[in-house]
Amino acid sequence: MVVDDEALVRSGFRLILSAADDIDVVATTTGAEAVDTARRERPDVVLLDIRMPDVDGLTVLGQLRALPGPPVVAMLTTFDADEYVLTALRSGAAGFLLKDTEPDQLAQLVRTLAAGGVVMSPKASRAVWQNHPGAAVHGDEEAGRVGLLSERERQVLVLVAQGLSNGEIGGRIHLSAGTVKDHVSAILTKLRVGSRVQAALLAQRAGLLDEGSRRHPGSAR
Known part of the structure; x- marks a missing residue:
């Protein structure tokens, strides 16, 4: 399931992921509808925008994590040094993806999440630490x-x-x-x-x- 406030992003991710034979995109939705949709569709993996105008991505993460048999959640972000990423990771997210991830890598990243792995670019995770001195200490x-x-x-x-x-x-x-x-x-x-x-x-x-x-x-x- 893809959760993002921008319809273009949702449709783009659906198009890319649906091309993989072993991945079924059961829903794309805005943040406000994410939890109800997850309850209904029961996705294994959720790609969740960390910054949305209708509802905060961290709030949605907490609600998804509280569901019975919760899905694996990875955060979507535009910035590799997003100040919210570290909070999301410490709140149960299984990693994060930059929205400009190469299309040919996206399906494999979802497979990694579904298999219990973590998705976290070393370069991006370094940026997270370096831009938050308190967290670095x-x-x-x-x-x-x-x-x-x-x-x-x-x-x-x-x-x-x-x-x-x-x-x-x-x-x-x-x-x-x-x-x-x-x-x-x-x-x-x-x-x-x-x-x-x-x-x-x-x-x-x-x-x-x-x-x-x-x-x-x-x-x-």
């Missing part, structure tokens, strides 16, 4: 907890931050999805965070993604 304190992780957990965390699902991580490092799930649970506990996307933010802040790209130049997604 807090992030530095949190990133210090990365030192508690084992080498294997750090490896898993980097792959989580790259947007891979448990199954994809297992395939990459030759572990079962169940073992990866156990590693992810341990990571969340040690970092004292409640979601994969919050763990991914810490990985970015701690510089683990830069380390991962230096060790495995061809592994970034």
Whole structure:
């Protein structure tokens, strides 16, 4: 489901995503109608505009997260340093997409969200931190907890931050999805965070993604 106040954006996303055989766009809607539409259509993934004139995107996010069996929600934004993005991520969003995302990447990003991965551009997430000094200071304190992780957990965390699902991580490092799930649970506990996307933010802040790209130049997604 695509939620945006601009009809052109809604129709554009529907056109692009509907071209994928494995993605069904069940609805496009404005923010005011988003929650009722989600209750009726029960989408697996919602792409939600973070800034809308009729209703605040963060408010809609909270309402969607409160639904029984809530959908995975990723925020849509025009600005990579949007001041609301960090709040949305800490409020349960599974990531964020820039509205100028390349059309040929969009379907794969939705698949990643549906599979339990996170969607968060390293460049954009750096911009989020750099433009909010208070958050950066807090992030530095949190990133210090990365030192508690084992080498294997750090490896898993980097792959989580790259947007891979448990199954994809297992395939990459030759572990079962169940073992990866156990590693992810341990990571969340040690970092004292409640979601994969919050763990991914810490990985970015701690510089683990830069380390991962230096060790495995061809592994970034």
